Amino acid sequence: MSRSGRFAAWWPGGGADPGEGHEPDPRFTFANERTFLAWSRTALALVIAGLGIVQLLPPFPRVPIGRHLLGVPLIVLGAVLAIVAYGEWVRNQRALRRGDPLPRSVMPWILAATVAGIAVISAIVLLISALR
């Protein structure tokens, strides 16, 4: 799919034209909606975690921006997950209507990669703050 095609698929209504294909089994539609909602809650949890780290944790010794290094990426990841979840919902809904195989999701990869990256940053920040 071209870049413009991908963008059009993500645009409101672009990938889920009611006139396209046929109405899928409502159970599949509901399942797709629940999957989107589950990712949305994950995104909200990341925002809460990021905000909590920045606002509530005590500052790390020797690393004054340590809390922001950990918290801000989590908040940004929350926003990114919400947007990508919407794109996934559109793609899945379109595949259901056309009877195509469901596309592979990139969201687990995004989540795993970012969480792993933040874990590495956490370890570095903790090590630096422990070296007094």
Add this chain to the structure above:
Amino acid sequence: MTDPEPSDPKPSDTAASETEEGDVGRALERTSLSWTRTALAFAALGGVVLKQNVITGLIILAVVPLIWRLGRLPRSASTLGGLPTVGGTRIRVITASIVGVALLSLLIAVLGPSVPGALHR
């Protein structure tokens, strides 16, 4: 005019009868509960933000009834061929809400006053 074949119902007829008769697999109920959990997640975030920034917290909390209500909109019309359109509106509202909340949280995180060590008290 002949009656439609009972063994070959249209998808929209099937959707309507499932919604009315049995909610097969409790899909509708589980989806409704999922919307409720999402509204609760918004409420939790609003509660956290409320401690840091009252106005922003209240804005987020004001979204909670909207989210909860979105999950309870009647679906009888939406299952008759228009589900992606109606459902898409709900999905877009949630997406826009989360992105807006994340941006507000980012502003609070970067610019807002922190309460260091609040978790230790």
